[in-house]
Amino acid sequence: MSTEVSFTEFKSDEDPTWCPGCGDFGTMNGIMRALANTGNQPKDTFVVAGIGCSGKIGTYMRAYALHGVHGRALPVGTGVKLANPDLEVVVAGGDGDGYSIGGNHFIHAARRNVDLTYVVMDNRIYGLTKGQASPTSNPQFESSTTPEGSKQAPVNPLALALAAGGSFIAQSFSSDARRHTEILEAAIEHDGFALVNTFSPCVTFNDVDTYDYFKEHLVDLGEDSGYDPTDYDDAVEHILEGDAEYQGVLYRDPEARSYSEEHGLTTDMSDLDEWPPDEVGDLVQEFY
Amino acid sequence: MHEDLNWAIGGAAGDGIDSTGKIFAQALARAGRHVFTSKDFASRIRGGYTAYKVRTSVAPVQSVVDRLDVLIALTERTVSENRSELHEDSVVIYDGERPGMANFEPPAHLTALSVPLTDLAEEAGGAIMRNVVALGAVTTVVGFPVEYLDEALEKRFGEKGDQIVTNNKEAARLGAEYVAEEFDHEFPYDLETTDEDYVLLNGDEAIGMGAIAAGCKFYAGYPITPATNIMEYLAGRIEEFGGHVLQAEDELAAINMALGAARAGARAMTGTSGPGIDLMAETFGLVAQSETPLVIANVMRSGPSTGMPTKQEQGDLNMMLFGGHGEIRRFVIAPTTVAEAFEKTILAFDMAEKYQTPVYLTIDLAMSVTEQTFTPEAFDVSDLEIDRGPIVDEADVQEFQDEEGRFRPHMVTEDGVSPRTLPGTDGGVHMSTGLEHDELGRRTEDPEIRVEQVDKRERKFETAREREDWSPREFGDEDADTLVVSWGSNEGAILEAMAYLEDEGIDIRFLSVPYVYPRPDLTDAVESAETTIVVEANATGQFADLVEHDTLSRVQRVNNYTGVQFKADALAAEIQEIVAAEGVRA
16 A cells, blocks of 8 residues: 555654653554555544553544543544544553453444454553553552452453454554554454554553563564464464464454444435435424 | 313233324324323333323323323223222223233222223234224224224334234224124213324434434434433434434443544434433543533433332433533533424534534433324424534634644634534644643643633633523413423423413413523512422422522422322412412412
């Protein structure tokens, strides 16, 4: 695809308040590059963000955007996309936003298959509130609210998406800029709900899930690996039983039809220039 | 004899009470009679007691009364539930052969007809038609030609094929003939018909139809009694106009989806009842803070908590006016009749977009399930023009940018209303947020900007208060000493109560208020009356509090929190009592 705009067009003039070295910088840069590489423009892009460090992403990007309430970014993105299918919708949030307070929406977004890209900036901790355990934290992870560890099984977001009928399930690492961008491009181009769980390390409060940890444990399922993301059984095995931190598209349903496609939603609902049509006057007829 | 007839069919949930009642109501409307319906129902699928009640007259009817003239009782409990409303001229139709009804002993003071509903239905083609047999029996009792049922039966069963329709018509005739032949009785009812042709619809349907007329293209909701009917009306109809209905996973999602669609530029709506309003409260603040136009329908039911989910109440006024942390202004519009619900829904969408703010559009359970007749002109849209407020396109967008070419969605203006761009507009790109923000939508904690933006948002409502018409609907004698004030659906009952009171020599001035915020200033009206009575369906008098606050005067209160809607006769007695106690002269 030809690049019509430079990715810097997607950058706002606000300076991020993220901590120096935060994984969110890389996550956001990848989103901007992937949007530009797939031929999108800021005026036709809608970014929805939740609450937390991750939620600030809408501020630092230049696009139509909504910075919403905690955990409800996916429903907002759903409404945006259904109302105007011409918009490229990117929803971004953190692991707390998406898998804890917004967990229900995550499940239903996956099964609804609205054509949007959901980037979860997964740092396995609550950063903005200064270091509490998150739903993806390791059970032994000691934090201010879980001094002896949470002793709860972490959420496996990829498995959750798969079980809910997700049609595109991927994982990336914010500091692997090339692969992160490539995976996001595939997600943007997927016609349906595309989850990209992005390891986005918190350098201030998480000394376990660090850049070094991911570099050491990351297993890439890119083209060279011979992995076929359209093979459902293979995807199930990797997602449920794999003991590595995978990077790549783990599952993609090539037959997936988006919600808009299923429901024949093709027009921009904002257009009311010729309103009302004559047929509105006939609505009362059925009440005779 | 009374001008109006009060009829009901009652039985257990699952007995087909609703659809049978509606067939009769439609037949009456087609025969040029006015109809006002009400329902007794419970939150259960089977069993219990449920009834569909029809009040009909040649003159407009807009309330229920404490009198039942003709009752189809499919269960014994139907009779006991309504015993106090039955009188010596009442006729009860029941099936003495139905299991559970064999030992039924009808009250001695009235006429009870045992009609073998199931046997006659089987004769017509199937036991399932026993309620239609009963309707046929009723036509003979009330002197209403059985042919008037035909059109309503065609409407109800047409999709199931001609044979089913024919069988149902036959079932009705068998019922009518049975009563005529078996009971040598002069019934005291004789329903007049007219050449008028009325439409019959309920409050939820009026809101749904109003939403489509207003150009609403997106509705997200989660099923909840009694608001679900709005969503059910829209699904299957809004698509014809390029819209869509989405059943969300919960109310949190529903309002956020509607918010998203609104940000994308669609006229969007969500609807719910009390518990859903609670869940939506957080996002409500975001909608207001981000200056997003959104209509939220709240069909009130009895609370708090799960309360009495199928019962009437106007208990959410304070929640709608003040709910949410921080300080958020919002429009609260409360249509006072079913026809007004249509008109005010269209208004709600205009207000939302003109002032870029959430609008609560509220009716209550009674109005949501009440089917009422109107002349079709009440829903005329031939002069409809919608007002979308200051939407800026690419040609004009530069005028609203700062010196660096950035669009200012929260531009500080004299009237408080800022320009708005829809996604896709070049030069209009911006972020919206629940954070306090500057003109560009960027977060700020700067004290000056904070004050500037709070004042700007407040100014929108000052502008609206001046620019728009928030007058109450006025009825009765303008010079009367007794002023009755009410909001929402009580209007019909009060109007009918006024007719009773007039007979008693009591004149009333009645102000029916469809606007809770902004609302009309009633100071002059209250000060010039000797007694002001605020009538509402809640226990604490939430609207009365507002009137006292606005007018700095004490008012009398009539509060009904029984779960049953106001009845005109009982309400008249209550008002009369207050008037007598106050010593007010008519």
